[in-house]
Amino acid sequence: MTQTPYHTLDANGIRDLIAGLPDVATRLGGASAQWQVREVSDGNLNNVFLVGGPAGEVCLKQSLPHVRVDPSWKMPLDRTFFEAAWLRAVLPLVGGLTTECLFFDRDLYVLIVESLSGHTVLRTALMQGADWPGVAPRIGTFIARAAFGTSLLARPFEEVFTTRRTFAANLALTRITLDLVLDDPYRDHPRNHWHDPVLTPIVLDIRSSAATLLAVENLRRRFLSQPQALLHGDLHTGSIMSTPDDTRVIDGEFAVYGPIGFDCGMFVGNLVLHYFAMPDHAARKATLRDIGAFWNSFHEQFMGLWNANEAPPPGTLRPLAYGPAAHVAQQTFMEEILGDTIGFAAIEIIRRIIGYAHTADFDIIADRQQRAACRAGALAFAYHVLDHLNEFHTINDFLYFLDEQGQAGL
Ligand code: SR1
Ligand code: MG
Numbered sequence: 001m002t003q004t005p006y007h008t009l010d011a012n013g014i015r016d017l018i019a020g021l022p023d024v025a026t027r028l029g030g031a032s033a034q035w036q037v038r039e040v041s042d043g044n045l046n047n048v049f050l051v052g053g054p055a056g057e058v059c060l061k062q063s064l065p066h067v068r069v070d071p072s073w074k075m076p077l078d079r080t081f082f083e084a085a086w087l088r089a090v091l092p093l094v095g096g097l098t099t100e101c102l103f104f105d106r107d108l109y110v111l112i113v114e115s116l117s118g119h120t121v122l123r124t125a126l127m128q129g130a131d132w133p134g135v136a137p138r139i140g141t142f143i144a145r146a147a148f149g150t151s152l153l154a155r156p157f158e159e160v161f162t163t164r165r166t167f168a169a170n171l172a173l174t175r176i177t178l179d180l181v182l183d184d185p186y187r188d189h190p191r192n193h194w195h196d197p198v199l200t201p202i203v204l205d206i207r208s209s210a211a212t213l214l215a216v217e218n219l220r221r222r223f224l225s226q227p228q229a230l231l232h233g234d235l236h237t238g239s240i241m242s243t244p245d246d247t248r249v250i251d252g253e254f255a256v257y258g259p260i261g262f263d264c265g266m267f268v269g270n271l272v273l274h275y276f277a278m279p280d281h282a283a284r285k286a287t288l289r290d291i292g293a294f295w296n297s298f299h300e301q302f303m304g305l306w307n308a309n310e311a312p313p314p315g316t317l318r319p320l321a322y323g324p325a326a327h328v329a330q331q332t333f334m335e336e337i338l339g340d341t342i343g344f345a346a347i348e349i350i351r352r353i354i355g356y357a358h359t360a361d362f363d364i365i366a367d368r369q370q371r372a373a374c375r376a377g378a379l380a381f382a383y384h385v386l387d388h389l390n391e392f393h394t395i396n397d398f399l400y401f402l403d404e405q406g407q408a409g410l
Contacts, residue, residue, distance in 0.1 A: 261340020
């Protein structure tokens with residue numbers, strides 16, 4: 001283990017570090033002078049490099065003492081620690097749906113994982129027109145397994161509380177989520193921005209609707225006060241790398257205990273953004289299919305784990321009631337997750353259009369006015385969903401309304 005005080009690594013520093021890590025060096029093969037170091041930093045927060053040798057490749061991520069895209073925004077370094085801890089917590093639960101943590105160093109805040117250079121970031125693949133029906137159900141499986149396995153349904157409270165304590169210290173990134181996702185967009189804040197004037201009346205409607213603001217307040221409280229399971233915490237389509245047949249969830253640095261529907265909602269919200277960026281109804285149908293398949297897979301896997309858990313580990317909460325009443329209680333729990341999913345999806349859509357961190361989905365639309373109209377369609381959809389949140393009782397209610405709004409906007 002290195003004792004080197006923190007400094008930002010360059011290509012030579014990376015070669016020297018890995019040369020001292022026999023397991024990682026063996027994956028690369030050859031001598032360190034032969035290793036190719038390529039910077040692929042793309043997210044808002046960290047430096048990311050791919051390091052390749054004659055035998056293989058790894059991915060190295062290093063926290064910076066600031067937001068990567070805004071050096072004046074100072075940040076603690078501990079986010080790679082939480083990402084490494086998240087990987088170690090969920091990998092045994094989700095198997096091949098994430099990557100293995102090969103190395104973490106708490107002095108340099110460097111994390112090394114398997115390289116996924118044969119995979120494409122899901123958002124990029126969707127923008128390029130990929131139609132991969134297997135991906136959304138795999139994300140449903142991922143969330144079901146990670147959430148169930150880190151919850152009180154699967155583990156004694158002593159273990160859950162211990163894990164919660166670790167992730168409860170992820171204060172800086174939880175603060176980012178609270179501010180950027182759940183707060184800034186609903187008031188004037190210099191971090192918000194949008195260029196299309198057509199969006200402004202919808203923003204004003206959102207900010208003046210008591211029903212919408214109360215729904216956001218409720219979801220904000222739920223995010224902080226419902227520690228149901230260990231969340232990924234930022235599960236957008238840029239946190240997923242995929243091929244048609246193999247899907248990995250990456251970038252778990254925002255991990256924190258919270259309501260399970262938060263992760264579901266982030267994913268669904270980003271699929272909806274993609275939906276509104278698609279040029280025609282035929283293309284949009286695939287996204288409706290994906291959202292439905294995601295939810296059905298999540299629901300089926302989560303319930304399957306719950307019902308199969310006849311002999312949970314000693315110390316785990318055991319059911320006291322059986323039969324129809326217990327079944328109704330399970331249904332109520334799943335309906336609560338669905339309500340959170342739909343609410344957080346709407347919140348994610350809004351912040352990605354008028355908040356600090358936008359997404360590239362709409363960049364595929366060449367015409368400026370059409371691009372603005374598609375963004376406005378997504379924003380108005382999210383506004384209506386939040387304003388009428390208690391009218392969506394099933395995933396089909398949500399999909400019918402999305403389909404209706406999507407067709408109306410074409
Ligand atoms: C300053 S960080 C802005 C956003 O980037 C991350 O990926 C998260 O989505 C965060 O909200
Ligand atoms: Mg990220």
